[in-house]
Every structure is written in structure tokens, then in C-alpha cells.
Amino acid sequence: MVNFELYKVFYLTAKSGSISKAAKELYLTQPSVSHSIKILEEQLGMILFSRTSKGVELTKEGSVLYSYIEQAYNFISMAEEKLQELRTLSSGEIKIGGSDSLCKHYLLPFLETFHVQHPHVQIHLVHGTTPEIVKQLKEGKIDIGIVRLPIEDEQLQVREGITIQDIFVTGPKYRELSMNKVTLAKLKTYPIILFSRNSFSHNFITRLFHDNDLLLEPEIELGSVDLLIEFAKIGFGVSFVTREFVAKELAEGSLYEVNLDAHIPPTKIGIITLKNMPLSMAASAFVDELERNR
Template sequence: MIVETLKVFVAVTEQSNFSRAAEQLNLSQPGVSLHIRNLEQELGAKLLHRSPKQVKLTEAGSILYRHAKQILSLYHEAKEEIRHLQHAVTGSLTIGASFTIGEYVMPRLLAEFTGLYPQVDIRVNIGNTGEITQAVRANELDLGLVEGSVAYPDVEIKPYMKDEMILVAPPGHPLSSRRAVEAGMLDDQVWVLRETGSGTRAFSDAFIRDAGLSVKRSFIFNSSQGVKESVAAGLGIAILSRLVVRKELESGEICELPVKGMKLTRDFLLIRSKSLPMTMAMSVFVQKLLSLPAPPPLNLDKRLRRP
């Protein structure tokens, strides 16, 4: 089928290498070469300049590549419309999620989604917000679920949930006995932070900057689990999503420090590349995501009984 040959041609063009294209398509290198030879014979034109190190498009190849991308996109859309006509949600989904969402929202969401659509094959990649955003822009992910701020003209952005951020401290911290703190009381504290590129780190940096706080010392961890364990161990204070610390707040391992006059929230965002067609599987996943209920309220009895 010509579609398969065009897929091979596009892969060779984008990889600039026959071997890498063969590996990507799970084909043999001779098989890839045969597809290209047949295509050149059919069109009566040389499409690729081959060298031991790389492959480059000829002028004819550039024309074909541009149209091949359009043909493959239209073919993909046609397949999805036919599946929709048959009321079958199938195919695959590759979803990227930031750590907070991937660890505390995705498990429940995927359990419900796969129960409704068992024929959809789902793969989840977890990274920080910056990593997931760049993978979406490169069309390596169908959808991205991130927190914080994303601003790229080639990315479609849709907020789907409000996330409450809270300041947390170890139970023995000098401020832990207070029911609320003034922002100025947080000056010259030891902070436990996420790595650069994390949405949680961006939120924490903005809070510290906007409050005009000086930081006595900071410790950096590349996971929220590491941050909250460090807070519980008495290393310092941190800002984390309430979703991340629900259990530790209820058990008393860490305590919340409400900041007077401040409600700390951020958006959870659904992002996708504007150049990627919306499949039926993507569409139903987005619908499920947008229907997620808010998390249940936290039992604050332990915090309210604090001296």
C-alpha cells in the first residue's frame, strides 16, 4: 500500500538515516531500501542523496516529503473518522505527565479510562513540566498533562483542574505551632525545592520572589517524594501540591503553614501540539479528563488541634 511506502520515506527523511528509520519502523534495512527504490521507480525521479553518514532530500524529494506529510495526516484522520462511525475507540495513546500529576492524578484516571476503553493501548511518560512540554512540541507525545505555565505558539493549552499549593514544615519547626504565618516570617529560612524545569519549582520561586524573601539555604530534589520526605525529616520548609502531602498531613508527619491573606493555587494544564490531529482515543481521554471530580476535602482535625 502506498501509505506504508510513504511512511518509510518520511521516516528516512526525518531520521536522515536508513538504519535508524528501519529501527523506528521495526523493518529490516534492506526492506526500507526496497521501499525507497520502488518509490523512485514509480515517480521516475531520484528522491534522496545517499552518503555513508547521512541522507539528504533532492529537490523532488522535498516536494514529495511535503505532500507525503499531508497525505499521511489525511489518511490518519480518515481512519479515525471511520472508527468513530463504527463507535469503536481503539488505537494507542502516549501521554506525558509531570511528576505531581503522574503520581497523584493519573493512576485513578487511567484505572477509570481503561475500564471504559480497554482496546486503547496507553503508555505514560513522567517527567518535569519542561521535559513534557518539549516532548509534546516534538510530537513525541499525543497529550501532556502539566502544571504551571506553558507559553508556546505551537502548543494548544487547556486548563482542566485547580491545584491547591500549600506551605509545609516539619512538626518541630519554630513556625509549626502557629495557625497562620505572615509572609515576612518566612524570611531567611531553609527551603527544600524541586529542580529547575519543574512546575512546582517555578511556583516556589515565584512565591519567594513576590514575597521578597531571602533564602538562608536551599536543597534541591528532582521529585516531590524527595521534597516531602526531606521536610518530614526536618531539613526545611517547602511548597507542594496538597495532593502530594495529603497522607503526611493527616498522619502528622508534616504540618501546613497557612499564609495569611494568600490563597496559593495553580492550574493543571492539558497540552497538545497544534500540528497533531486529534484522534478518537485522544478525544475520549480529554472528555474523561475534563470530567474529573475535585479531590475530597482533607481531614484537618489534627492540624486544628495543634497548640
């Protein structure tokens, strides 16, 4: 194994393109930097730099080495930052991915409480569908994903959150649907409003109809839960939403739950992280808060 300090000299020289700048950053003399590079080249058996009028530039072999050393250097810097965060929650950041509806109706109260407790921890929210959130998590772009379960992936650690119940709701125009039992076949004769086609809820309810030998063709598809709620209120049709997310509207009477003569299975919200990848202190504290309140 080559001494790591030699790689450090190599990295800073390559990054700055100058032996003198690297020497200044390392608090070494220029001859010491040149000597370290020479030792590294001898140990690896290849030339890593060529001299130019402006300084030094990487050879082809040097460029290959740099691409790996840069990643290693970045990971070491990240590790140092994580260790610093272990000392205190007075700094740090959490990157959380989830759908618009889960961020607004599920995460927001926790985010508000966490921010009051740890005002210096930065929180970044990334919106997307479940496949998009999983992809971002695997690419290291977020720390935590909030999704609907079930989800099966060997690379993910899945923690169960609260249980939620999806329902059909309508405004005053179709209020009769809340008074008497309605079959899926009967409901299908009304204008149905669903979330966008690639969403969990869209696939979930169309699969339920399919299992009952019915083809569900929504009249309207929307990209926002808020729009689903508003469209149902003003009489465009019957929207498929999460009961917990429309509790206020149901209580005040601006929405009515359809009295469906069919069982819609409840679902759970899942907290997903990468297996074998330790969370920062801030992210771990936030996950603990979510689990305590499931």
C-alpha cells in the same frame, strides 16, 4: 497534479530498491511498474532512479522527492489509523505527557478507570517539565499534555482542570510552624526544600518571595515530590508541595501545614493539545473524562 498512484509506485519502489518487489506488493507486473515510473519522470521532467546490479537506487532528485513522499505516505497511514480508531475504542493508543507528580497524584485515578473501561487502548506516559511537555506536543510525540497553568501559546488549546493549592509543610521537628502565624521573612530562616530549579513550583514560590522583597535560597533542591515529602517528614526542613498531593500525610499527622501569614495563590492544572489537530477517539474520550471530573 500528478496522479497519486504514480507516487505510490514511486514510493514503494524506492523503499524496496527493487521494481520486482514493488510490483509484487502492488499486485502489478514489472513492466507496469516501470511504465508508471517513466510517466512520473516525464511529468516531473527529471530522472528519479538509476539502475544497479541489485535493482534501482534513487538519483539526487529522486532522493529529494522521496523525503517528501515518505512523509505524505506516513501521514496518510496515520490518517487511516485514526479513522479506524473512530469506529471503536477496542484499539488505539494515547500518549500523555506530564510531570512525575501530576502523573502520580492527578492522572493515576483517571488512568486506572479508563483502562478498566477500555483495556485494549495502550497508554504511554512521558515525564518532563512544562517546557519539555510543550515541545514534545508540538513535535507530535504526545497527544495530550498535563501541565500547571498559566500557559500562553497560540499553537495550543488549553482546557482548565482542577484547582490545586500549594503549601509549605514540615514534619514533627518544626511543628511549631503549624501553630502560629509565620511570615515569609520568618519562614526564610528555616531550611527550605524545593523541587528542582527548572520546575514550575520552584519558579512560582521564588517569584512570590521576590515580590515581597525577599530572596529565597533553598537549602535543598530535589527532583521528586516523593522526596520532598520524605525529607520534610524526617526533619530536613520545610518543603513546598501541593496540598491535594499530601492529603494522606496531613490527615495522619506525619506532616503539618505551615500556618503562613501570606497568600499563596491557587493554581489550575491544564490539559493542553495542539490547535487544529484532531485528537484520536481514544485521546478525545480521555480528555472528556478529565473535563467531567474537574
